[in-house]
Amino acid sequence: MSILSLDQHLKGFYEAEKKSLLAFYPGLTIHRLRQDIKLHAFLNGVDSEELFEFPYLPHRTHPLTIFFEKLKVGTPLEYITGYAYFYRSLFKVTSDVLIPRSETEILVELASQEIKRSYKNKQCRVADIGTGSGAIGISLLMEETAQLDMVMTDISEAALKLAQENFFSHKFAISSIHKTTFIKSDRLKDVPGEFNLILTNPPYIKKSADMAGVHSQVAAFEPHLALFLDDDIYDQWFNEFFTSIHEKLVTGGVSLVESHENHLEAQAEMARKIGFSEVVLVRDYTNRNRFLKLKK
Ligand code: GLN
Structure with missing residues (x-):
């Protein structure tokens, strides 16, 4: 040059x-x-x-x-700068974690509404399952004044390490009344205790069936572990996941799940069969079915 x-x-x-x-x-x-x-x-x-x-x-x-x-x-800009904007802050990202998406901010908003409505002066035990960069859980910890007992999990050791790093770099903005724990786990398998609120943005793209809708940069650069499930295990995977969410929620507890617009209605039906008393579909900014609110 x-x-x-x-x-x-x-x-x-x-x-x-x-x-x-x-x-x-x-x-x-x-x-x-x-x-x-x-x-x-x-x-x-x-x-x-x-x-x-x-x-x-x-x-x-x-x-x-x-x-x-x-x-x-075509490396996503967030992986080049090493940071992504999410909700009210900047989070460090590496290719070990999904770049937090703006629509996932809706999940934080829904969780925040639920906490403000039901846990005003009460303790709320929250799980962020498959936390990745930690963006969802950390945003809530920064936002809420009700006492949160937050458990953040990931199946990936590298992701969990990054979530911890993001937690420490945001600690100055997190009230000391909250308690936060990090657990390496596949879904809820190694997570003890019951929860009032379970949040998750799991892998929800069916590897072959949904591939046409996936941006080439996403498939090329983002971690497949956080994005895709094989077609033949897809329904069984969600069924197991929803069943364990149901088991781990206290009565009246709520789970907020982000998922795929093509599968949300079938997953809502699955949740009803498992026994959730209330199942609500919520749309994203592009008016697509994106979230499930499941109440026990
Ligand atoms: N919304 C993401 C995408 O379209 C997928 C996120 C996920 O699988 N959890 O790339």
């Missing part, structure tokens, strides 16, 4: 790659890209003004070379 400011490099790169960049990142502007680079620099302790103004000599590896290479192959 020649003696150019970072801004000049960025403009050159954006213009040259615009077509493929927009295919990977619909609506990506040069301004958004600049912001993400600045965020990345800031979060990694680099003075972004210096980064942008300093002229880089040809024999030095340009600090943005790796950033540009990752963009060219």
Whole structure:
């Protein structure tokens, strides 16, 4: 790279790659890209003004070379910067965890409504099953003033470690009245005790049947463990999961589950058969069936 400011490099790169960049990142502007680079620099302790103004000599590896290479192959921006916006905060993400989606913020809102309605001055034992980055559980811990006894689980050791890291970096914003525990577990298998509220955004894409609807970047970069279930075990997996949720809820307890628009109605029927007294389907921002509220 020649003696150019970072801004000049960025403009050159954006213009040259615009077509493929927009295919990977619909609506990506040069301004958004600049912001993400600045965020990345800031979060990694680099003075972004210096980064942008300093002229880089040809024999030095340009600090943005790796950033540009990752963009060219469509790496999600969140995996490049290492951070994703969710609810009211920024969460560290790695390729071990799903990038938290904006529609999942609805799950936090529904959970928050439930806590405010039923546990005003009472303790509420909450589980976030398959927590990934920890975004759901940590957002609730930051939000709520009722005392939460929060259990965050994941089947992936690496995900659980990252959730703990995110928990510690948000600790300053979490009331000390809450208690938080991390457990490595497949669904609720190794989780002791009963719960008032069970939250989960499990893998819910049927590997073959639903594949057509999956964005190529999602399948290429995000952890399959967090996304897909094989078609032949799909129904059995959810049936076992819902049965254990039913067993682990106190009477009157509620579970909020994110799932696939193609399967939500069948899963609602499954939940009724298992014995949930109230089953409600909730839509997402795109008006698709996305969440189940299951009451015991
Ligand atoms: N909503 C995600 C997607 O469409 C899937 C999340 C999940 O499987 N839990 O990529």
